[in-house]
Amino acid sequence: MTVGLDHIILNVNDTKKSLTFYVDVLGFENGGERAPFSIVRVSPDFTIQLAPWGTKGGEHIAFAASKGEYDAVLRRIKEARIPYGDKFDAVGNMRTDGEELCAQGVGRGFYVFDPNEHLLEFRHYEG
Numbered sequence: 001m002t003v004g005l006d007h008i009i010l011n012v013n014d015t016k017k018s019l020t021f022y023v024d025v026l027g028f029e030n031g032g033e034r035a036p037f038s039i040v041r042v043s044p045d046f047t048i049q050l051a052p053w054g055t056k057g058g059e060h061i062a063f064a065a066s067k068g069e070y071d072a073v074l075r076r077i078k079e080a081r082i083p084y085g086d087k088f089d090a091v092g093n094m095r096t097d098g099e100e101l102c103a104q105g106v107g108r109g110f111y112v113f114d115p116n117e118h119l120l121e122f123r124h125y126e127g
Helices: 015-025 067-079
Strands: 007-011 029-034 037-043 046-051 060-064 098-102 105-113 119-124
Touching: 015 029, 015 037, 015 046, 015 067, 067 105, 067 119
Parallel strands: 007 046, 060 119
Antiparallel strands: 029 037, 037 046, 098 105, 105 119
């Protein structure tokens, strides 16, 4: 069976702050408003619908990127002085390229929290 992920609804505490983070820091596209959601286009086939309903955080979203895109996201995170880490339980150790077995095999990556304390993972796969 081949099934793709189309979109997710992600509860946030501050839609404007969250949209700024996902667009300006992570580099995703502002997909506009579709009440009550603010849309973040991650790829041609996947969006995040930011929902203004509040959250305690705790969701985990993992992104796979090319090495160039991974490096660009990491550069913007560093420029924004946002803590990151090489393991899910080590955000703030300011290390990258932690290896883990994920959906596409073993990839190198890092973790960061969004403004709502959702844990985001960025991974790239070599060869």
